[in-house]
Amino acid sequence: MAKIVAVTGNEAVANALRQASPDVCAIYPITPQTDMMQKYASFIANGKVSTEPILVESEHSSMSACIGASAAGGRVITATSSQGLALMWEMLHIASGDRLPIIMPVVNRALSAPLNIHGDHSDAMGARDTGWIQIWSENAQDAYDNTIQAFRIGEHMDIRLPVMVCLDGFIISHSIERMEYLEDAEVKNFVGEFKNFLPLLDLDKPKSYGPLILTDYYHEYKRAQHEVMTKVKNVVLDVAKDFEKMSGRKYGLFESYRLDDADIALVILNSAAGTSKDVIDSFRNKGIKAGLLKPRLFRPFPYEEVAEALKNTKAVCVMDRADSFGGYGPMFMEISSALYQLKEKPALINKIYGLGGRDYMPSHAELVLNELNEIASSGKIRIVKEYIGVRE
Amino acid sequence: MATGLTLKELSKKEDRFTHGHRMCSGCGAPTVVKMVLLATDYPVIASNATGCLEVSSCISEYTAWKIPWIHTAFENAAATISGVETMYRSLKKQGKIDKDIKFIAFGGDGGTYDIGFQSLSGAMERGHDMLYVCYDNGAYMNTGIQRSSATPLGADTTTCPAGDVIPGKLRSRKNLTKIMGAHNIPYAAQASPSHWMDLMKKVKKAHEFIGPKFMNILAPCNRGWRSQTNDSITLSKLAVNSCYWPLYEIEDGVTKITYTPKDKVPVADFMKPQGRFKHLFAPANEWLLKKVQEEVDKEWEKLKKQAECGC
Ligand SMILES: Cc1ncc(C[n+]2csc(CCOP(=O)(O)OP(=O)(O)O)c2C)c(N)n1
Numbered sequence: 247m248a249k250i251v252a253v254t255g256n257e258a259v260a261n262a263l264r265q266a267s268p269d270v271c272a273i274y275p276i277t278p279q280t281d282m283m284q285k286y287a288s289f290i291a292n293g294k295v296s297t298e299p300i301l302v303e304s305e306h307s308s309m310s311a312c313i314g315a316s317a318a319g320g321r322v323i324t325a326t327s328s329q330g331l332a333l334m335w336e337m338l339h340i341a342s343g344d345r346l347p348i349i350m351p352v353v354n355r356a357l358s359a360p361l362n363i364h365g366d367h368s369d370a371m372g373a374r375d376t377g378w379i380q381i382w383s384e385n386a387q388d389a390y391d392n393t394i395q396a397f398r399i400g401e402h403m404d405i406r407l408p409v410m411v412c413l414d415g416f417i418i419s420h421s422i423e424r425m426e427y428l429e430d431a432e433v434k435n436f437v438g439e440f441k442n443f444l445p446l447l448d449l450d451k452p453k454s455y456g457p458l459i460l461t462d463y464y465h466e467y468k469r470a471q472h473e474v475m476t477k478v479k480n481v482v483l484d485v486a487k488d489f490e491k492m493s494g495r496k497y498g499l500f501e502s503y504r505l506d507d508a509d510i511a512l513v514i515l516n517s518a519a520g521t522s523k524d525v526i527d528s529f530r531n532k533g534i535k536a537g538l539l540k541p542r543l544f545r546p547f548p549y550e551e552v553a554e555a556l557k558n559t560k561a562v563c564v565m566d567r568a569d570s571f572g573g574y575g576p577m578f579m580e581i582s583s584a585l586y587q588l589k590e591k592p593a594l595i596n597k598i599y600g601l602g603g604r605d606y607m608p609s610h611a612e613l614v615l616n617e618l619n620e621i622a623s624s625g626k627i628r629i630v631k632e633y634i635g636v637r638e
Numbered sequence: 639m640a641t642g643l644t645l646k647e648l649s650k651k652e653d654r655f656t657h658g659h660r661m662c663s664g665c666g667a668p669t670v671v672k673m674v675l676l677a678t679d680y681p682v683i684a685s686n687a688t689g690c691l692e693v694s695s696c697i698s699e700y701t702a703w704k705i706p707w708i709h710t711a712f713e714n715a716a717a718t719i720s721g722v723e724t725m726y727r728s729l730k731k732q733g734k735i736d737k738d739i740k741f742i743a744f745g746g747d748g749g750t751y752d753i754g755f756q757s758l759s760g761a762m763e764r765g766h767d768m769l770y771v772c773y774d775n776g777a778y779m780n781t782g783i784q785r786s787s788a789t790p791l792g793a794d795t796t797t798c799p800a801g802d803v804i805p806g807k808l809r810s811r812k813n814l815t816k817i818m819g820a821h822n823i824p825y826a827a828q829a830s831p832s833h834w835m836d837l838m839k840k841v842k843k844a845h846e847f848i849g850p851k852f853m854n855i856l857a858p859c860n861r862g863w864r865s866q867t868n869d870s871i872t873l874s875k876l877a878v879n880s881c882y883w884p885l886y887e888i889e890d891g892v893t894k895i896t897y898t899p900k901d902k903v904p905v906a907d908f909m910k911p912q913g914r915f916k917h918l919f920a921p922a923n924e925w926l927l928k929k930v931q932e933e934v935d936k937e938w939e940k941l942k943k944q945a946e947c948g949c
Pocket residue numbers: 687688689690691712713745746747748749750775777778779780781786
């Protein structure tokens with residue numbers, strides 16, 4: 247039976263990790279992730295889980311140790327944020343290149359400089375091309391549910407890839423929400439025993455991990471990584487179906503909110519999607535057909551499905567909580583790539599919001615929706631990319 | 639199943655680092671690895687930092703390693719093996735594995751003294767049951783002989799070239815073996831392939847301690863040292879006999895010299911056959927050659943004092 251609790255996002259995710267009973271975890275502090283793994287350390291200290299911790303001296307070593315542990319053969323977790331994820335960057339590619347299903351919650355935070363500890367998506371967006379699966383979460387419940395599903399997705403024998411589960415720093419990691427925990431036994435059964443694939447600890451069949459491969463086969467190796475990514479969508483959907491059977495909660499590649507007949511739409515990730523949904527409702531009450539698309543699976547990106555979901559809209563604004571300086575926001579680039587394949591495309595604009603934890607208010611969503619409404623009727627775009635919620 | 643350290647017995651043992659690797663002929667590193675593995679009477683899993691040894695020993699689809707082996711990156715052989723060892727401990731505790739396995743990390747001097755220093759220090763402090771072996775050839779050889787903090791004073795490298803104004807490296811080596819000793823680990827030692835019995839005894843001894851162990855082993859590189867391919871062992875011997883590379887161990891904090899040369903030779907004898915020191919024999923650089931000798935003498939005296947006082 248599900249248990250209703252009031253917990254922070256960090257605590258919810260720590261519990262999801264505990265319920266999957268990993269064999270090894272690497273721990274290193276960074277705000278706002280810190281108290282997630284602190285909580286996990288207390289599970290270990292109190293005998294609630296059999297995980298062996300590695301209290302590393304940096305995030306570079308954290309990911310290196312996770313890679314060693316995962317290659318050795320077993321379930322491995324760690325968690326990080328911001329500078330920590332940036333420091334891991336080199337090793338992220340090696341985890342995915344070696345096809346190691348490490349599960350890592352990323353509590354999204356801004357990147358320096360200037361130093362800022364608050365929530366934005368620059369960290370995980372910077373890890374976009376590292377070959378990891380990325381799943382994003384709106385609230386504590388989402389983050390908890392996604393973490394549990396991540397084990398099944400990453401460890402699937404057709405996939406064997408590392409997974410990042412992203413949740414917003416402070417807004418979700420540190421605020422207390424009402425949510426439902428699943429029973430330990432249910433999660434254990436859902437996640438299943440870790441299945442080994444080419445473990446280093448198998449002494450009878452010695453393996454060499456991490457060879458040198460030059461011009462002869464590197465290209466093929468990378469194509470294999472691309473090909474496995476094309477299989478991820480179906481696994482995500484299958485796992486979501488099983489998860490729904492257990493929990494009653496439905497997940498897909500993304501969430502469509504009042505999108506079916508929408509003329510105008512927002513595309514927005516994570517916690518800000520919650521705020522935006524209320525504003526969508528108030529626009530609907532005014533008779534304006536507004537809708538919202540909240541991406542969940544960001545890597546691999548479900549281009550066709552997203553295009554299908556947005557194809558009948560007249561104007562769309564992609565809201566980015568990260569920037570690619572000198573380019574468009576990272577989510578904008580995905581959505582415009584998705585829409586490019588359509589014959590009839592909606593007008594598309596990009597707003598950068600909420601960097602370094604700047605509040606995203608309902609009034610921001612209102613402004614954007616009003617602008618979209620104008621674009622939908624006039625067909626004229628004032629400016630493609632713009633910052634909102636900035637002091638002038 | 640423990641083997642004695644006689645040539646007869648060792649010759650019957652299977653090499654776990656085999657021929658077919660593509661290191662330069664006469665390179666000291668593969669000799670060091672072979673000796674380390676020959677002296678290891680246990681199942682063993684190794685990690686390897688990026689560098690000459692790694693790029694030449696596992697070029698897909700071939701591997702010279704008959705043991706489970708993992709290379710991930712340059713600066714993290716210690717962190718990587720600490721992950722493997724932790725998984726082993728976890729599975730052993732859970733009753734999923736029962737064998738006794740040893741864990742060794744191999745790294746070059748660049749991957750150990752410099753970029754991998756933090757990862758090494760962290761793994762040693764955490765107390766993993768592992769042996770870290772640094773094969774020290776005194777420069778970043780794989781990328782073409784660049785200066786590292788293990789490069790000897792006065793050496794000519796591609797990033798501290800001996801020029802008309804600057805005569806090669808102007809800084810002394812970092813004393814990594816002592817730094818590792820200062821980590822209060824059960825065992826740290828320095829060895830040379832010329833003194834193979836001493837080297838292998840140290841490896842055997844290291845494996846008998848539970849916890850982190852460190853060995854720094856000289857590994858001549860004829861490409862970088864600008865020496866003859868058949869001179870690796872001769873040069874290692876001269877390094878030891880000149881006390882440039884003293885053989886000693888630090889066991890539970892107590893320093894012991896394991897070999898004292900009968901006749902200490904001038905460090906110039908070690909340097910002369912090496913092109914990387916050629917410029918030091920020009921009259922203008924006599925002062926630097928003298929300084930090298932003074933430093934070697936000073937370090938040797940310090941080491942002797944440490945050994946005498948049992949600290
Ligand atoms: C992070 C990073 N920086 C630089 C390199 C380039 N690199 C590869 S091997 C190497 C030199 C290795 O030197 P050392 O550890 O002394 O081993 P050797 O090649 O001398 O045996 C360097 C600089 C790298 N692979 N990764």
